[in-house]
Amino acid sequence: MTTSANGRRRPPTIHDVAREAGVSRGTVSRFLNGGHYVSPAAGRAVESAIRKTGYVVNRHARSLSTGRSDSVAFLLTEPQEKFFEDPNFNVLLRGCTERLAQHDIPLLLMLAESDDDRRRLTRYITSGHVDGVLLLSNHSGDPVAAELHDAGIPLVVCGKPIGRGTKVSYVAAADREGAQEMVRHLLAGGRRRVGMVTGPLDMPGGPDRLAGYRDVLAEAGLPYDPALVVEGDFRRSGGERAARRLLSQAPDMDAVFVASDLMALGVVNVLQQSGRSVPDDIAVGGFDDSPAATAIAPALTTMRQPFDRISTEMVRMLLAQIAGEDPAGIILPTELVVRDSA
Amino acid sequence: MTTSANGRRRPPTIHDVAREAGVSRGTVSRFLNGGHYVSPAAGRAVESAIRKTGYVVNRHARSLSTGRSDSVAFLLTEPQEKFFEDPNFNVLLRGCTERLAQHDIPLLLMLAESDDDRRRLTRYITSGHVDGVLLLSNHSGDPVAAELHDAGIPLVVCGKPIGRGTKVSYVAAADREGAQEMVRHLLAGGRRRVGMVTGPLDMPGGPDRLAGYRDVLAEAGLPYDPALVVEGDFRRSGGERAARRLLSQAPDMDAVFVASDLMALGVVNVLQQSGRSVPDDIAVGGFDDSPAATAIAPALTTMRQPFDRISTEMVRMLLAQIAGEDPAGIILPTELVVRDSA
DNA sequence: TCATTTTCTGTGATCGTGCACAGCTCCCCT
């Protein structure tokens, strides 16, 4: 540590290390960046000088010089609780953190609830503070994706973007095909009055899962009855509301496909309170394979979203974009997990 | 936007703006930092040049020059879910975000679960990337606080640190006094066999709330019975486990003080399942006044922690430290909220 | 009118790195 005139500690620089080790700045810099072309003796000298001075690299200076920041943002543009209450979010976040850790890149979580937050963080990001952004799912009207894309920030969105205006990278599960498979499973169990609780239709995964449901009804020659379909909000409480509406609109329903496990928990709860037995009276199929799916009785039959692979792919694609590759979209298959509820 | 030889867009710099506006770099810089000593005409020219070029400040360059980064980290050194499932955490996080927003400072949430993460983030922080850290840490053995303090990073911890080794700033609620008030309230209701579910005793709020409980027992001339005290983990599931142990160890218990609302939810649940009525058979007092406290029946009587003021104070103290003031500790009073459970 | 302050402007120097370049030594190969 060096002490300057006013008594405040000034952090040691690469120059202090060089002087301490008796070598030049260039040698220290080379040592820090991989150690190529540094003699063993010089390397040892630098190493001990670093320990002695307590040197840590000044990332602002490095970033200014290299143009990189070696950090990545995970941006949420919706209210926090919405994500925090969802165990899947934890899985996704942890997955991304771990993948990035393999490249020694720290992940910064940024929460943008208000427009004011959004502006502040967009400015923060576009001013070069991160190399790229992982964006978690957003309403179709959300301008953040377009803004970041226009600013040339590498970007990967989780979930298939609704508006196909700008060409941004995304990683999504096969929502439509997954929904088809689940509804086929319900029909294969002999059900004929199959309801559905959709996600918000302006969010990724909303319309596609509904489309899959309709596909299979048509395929089986069953009519599409609007009374059997209610829009939810991907939250537990929304599932409860939706279930109550379905029960009053279509009391003869014998199965229901719910577009997320969290909502399905609410649905099962309301069905049981109303005296129905799951799955005897009404079969319930979820979507996500959330950790919560096995926390209730009966354990939820659901479509597993491959969150491990999703996070892996998101990170891979982001790093690829940072390295200069073009944006691309990728859709990963889902998997039917049969448990007790259907 | 300027296009360089290789065709890649290079972001415009302050120099490009200056050329476009027909002024010097200095004038642009002054305009950006408050606009003092800039003539109205020059100001307008710069303003339109910024719009035209799409200029955004390069924060690395600015930080390198000023030594500040104008951003703050909110660091969690415990598993994510532990915080995310707690509604109080959301209140606290949102409060800090809002206070900082008033100073136009973005908040970066950092999650350090593994030692590896901790190292990576500590390095990231000490290399100058943020001006200060709000730490929601916890276990007494956590070395992060000490490390950051030693590195000279302004730091405010939420909760009173257990080990009083290093002198770090903290903001805490009056745990001991709050616990006293709650236990007095239980005794005032005529209860005599008052149990307690504590928090982890190596975490802030753990030992102090237990101490307050013992204070009041002594004050009332009641014996301290170890069978009436079980250590929990501040989580709902931990509350359930603790309640089961209490019921078997001390079936004659007529009240219980639970050191957090989240645990209290679990306790109430188990008590009701065991056929006890709350509050008729057993009174339950919580701690926190979490949003969850009113979500159950009976609504929870609890000690309100002033999370608004806590976040306000944390931010104020952090900014003060960044400005050069010395660290300090502050303890805020709690408030008894009487509802139906006691 | 001139002196003096106030407002405004441009020009280096600087922050701490990485990187290109040139120069040095040493070794190997013909």
Next chain:
DNA sequence: AGGGGAGCTGTGCACGATCACAGAAAATGA
């Protein structure tokens, strides 16, 4: 012996901003 490459080292410049300073222009005072 001479040429060529590899390994290693130091030096200057660039990155993009802020800031101190000096000087010009305008406003103010006597």
